[in-house]
Amino acid sequence: MIRFLTFSAFVVFLLSSCRSYQYLDAVGVRPENAKEVNTFFLDTSTALIYRAKVEAFSKPINGSVFLKTVSPQEHRVAFVNDFGQTLFDISIFSDGHKSHFIAPELAKKSMQETLADIFRIITERRFANAALIFKDKQHYPVYIAGDSYYKLKRNVVDNIVTVRGGREQLVVDFNSPKDAIPEQIEVQHKKYPLKVNLIFERYDQSK
Amino acid sequence: MKINIISVVLLIIPFGGWSQLKPMDAAQVQVFEQSLSQLERVQTLEADFVQYKHMSFMKTAIVSKGKLYLKGTNLLRWSYLTPFVYDMVFKDGKIQINDEGNKRSIDVGGSAQFEKISKLVSSSIRGGKYDQREFQVGYFIKDGVNMVRLTPKVTQAKKYFTTIDVIFSSTDKHIQEVVLTEPSKDYTRFVLSNKKINKHIDDTIFNL
Numbered sequence: 001m002i003r004f005l006t007f008s009a010f011v012v013f014l015l016s017s018c019r020s021y022q023y024l025d026a027v028g029v030r031p032e033n034a035k036e037v038n039t040f041f042l043d044t045s046t047a048l049i050y051r052a053k054v055e056a057f058s059k060p061i062n063g064s065v066f067l068k069t070v071s072p073q074e075h076r077v078a079f080v081n082d083f084g085q086t087l088f089d090i091s092i093f094s095d096g097h098k099s100h101f102i103a104p105e106l107a108k109k110s111m112q113e114t115l116a117d118i119f120r121i122i123t124e125r126r127f128a129n130a131a132l133i134f135k136d137k138q139h140y141p142v143y144i145a146g147d148s149y150y151k152l153k154r155n156v157v158d159n160i161v162t163v164r165g166g167r168e169q170l171v172v173d174f175n176s177p178k179d180a181i182p183e184q185i186e187v188q189h190k191k192y193p194l195k196v197n198l199i200f201e202r203y204d205q206s207k
Numbered sequence: 208m209k210i211n212i213i214s215v216v217l218l219i220i221p222f223g224g225w226s227q228l229k230p231m232d233a234a235q236v237q238v239f240e241q242s243l244s245q246l247e248r249v250q251t252l253e254a255d256f257v258q259y260k261h262m263s264f265m266k267t268a269i270v271s272k273g274k275l276y277l278k279g280t281n282l283l284r285w286s287y288l289t290p291f292v293y294d295m296v297f298k299d300g301k302i303q304i305n306d307e308g309n310k311r312s313i314d315v316g317g318s319a320q321f322e323k324i325s326k327l328v329s330s331s332i333r334g335g336k337y338d339q340r341e342f343q344v345g346y347f348i349k350d351g352v353n354m355v356r357l358t359p360k361v362t363q364a365k366k367y368f369t370t371i372d373v374i375f376s377s378t379d380k381h382i383q384e385v386v387l388t389e390p391s392k393d394y395t396r397f398v399l400s401n402k403k404i405n406k407h408i409d410d411t412i413f414n415l
C-alpha cells in the first residue's frame with residue numbers, strides 16, 4: 001500500500017511538473033518574424049500618471065502610479081499612496097530592477113521581484129517569434145514572446161498572460177480605445193491575492 | 208564689453224528664488240516659543256489644504272486638495288476632495304475611512320506618514336512641544352518665517368523621513384505648511400489656507 005501511494009505521488013508530481021500551458025482554443029503554433037507586441041511605453045519625452053487601486057492580500061491601497069520610459073529597455077515606476085507616501089520607486093530592466101526607494105513594509109526580496117515582474121510585463125517592449133493558430137478564429141492574433149502570450153486588438157496589445165511552470169502567473173488587460181496609451185490597465189496575480197487597477201489620469205506636462 | 212553666461216548667472220543668483228534658511232539665535236527661539244505657547248488656546252480648526260507630491264524624475268507634482276477639521280485633542284478629519292474623494296477621521300485610536308462609499312476602520316499607525324503628519328499638525332496647532340526623544344529639533348528662519356525642522360532619531364522613522372519641516376505663518380503665527388522629505392529626497396508639502404480658528408465644529412463632522 002505504501003509503495004502504491006509513493007508511486008502515485010511520484011506520478012502526480014511528474015505529470016504536474018511536466019504539464020505545459022494550453023492557451024484557450026489554440027490548436028498549434030506558427031513561426032513569426034520578430035513581431036513587436038507591446039508598443040505602449042516607448043515615448044521617452046513624457047511620463048504618465050495613473051490613478052491606482054491595489055488590493056493586496058485583502059488590503060486596499062489607493063494612490064498614484066508614475067510611469068516614465070527612460071529608454072525602451074528601462075522604465076521607472078513609482079507608487080505613491082493617497083497620503084503622499086512613496087511606497088516604491090524602482091527602475092525596471094528586462095533582466096532585473098534597481099530600487100531607488102522601497103517602503104520598509106515592501107522591502108522583502110520576493111515582494112520587490114513581484115512588483116518588478118508586474119510593471120515589467122506592463123511596460124516592456126517585446127518581440128514575438130511565434131504565434132498561436134486557432135481552429136475557428138481566423139483573425140485572432142495571439143503572439144508568444146518567451147513565457148508570455150500577447151493578444152492584440154487593432155494591432156496593439158489587449159491582453160497578456162504570463163506563464164510559469166505551466167500555470168498562469170499574471171493576467172494583464174489593457175483598455176486603450178485611442179490605441180495611443182492604455183486608458184485602463186488591470187493586473188491579476190494568479191498565485192497571490194493581488195490585483196492592480198490603473199486608470200490614466202494625465203501626462204506629466206511640464207514646466 | 209563681453210558678458211559671458213557665468214557672469215550673468217553670478218549676477219542673478221543673489222536675487223533668485225532660492226530659499227534662505229538661517230538658524231534662529233537663542234533670543235529668536237525664546238520669542239518663537241512664546242508665540243507657540245499662545246496657540247494653546249486653539250480648540251478647533253477648520254482649514255483647506257493642498258498636498259503636493261514631488262518626485263525627482265517627474266516634472267510636475269501630484270496635487271490633491273481637501274479640508275481639515277480639528278476639534279479638541281482627539282478628533283481630526285482629513286477630507287480629500289480633488290482629484291479623488293476620500294475621508295479619514297482619527298478618533299478613539301482608530302482611523303475611519305470612507306473611500307467613495309467603501310467604509311472601513313484601521314488602527315492608527317497603518318500609515319506611518321499620515322500618522323506622523325496628523326500628530327504634528329494637531330500638536331503644532333496647539334503649540335505643542337516636540338518629542339526630543341523622537342526628533343532632533345532645530346529652529347530656523349526660512350524666507351522670513353519661522354520653521355521647525357524635526358530630524359528623526361528613531362531608526363524606524365528614519366526609514367520614512369530624513370526631515371519634517373513645520374513652517375509657521377508670519378501673519379497669524381499658526382502652522383502654515385508641513386514638508387516631509389523622504390530618504391530618496393522626494394518630498395511632500397501640505398499647505399494650509401483659509402484657517403478658521405475656534406469656530407464651532409459639530410461633532411457629526413467626525414462621523415463617517
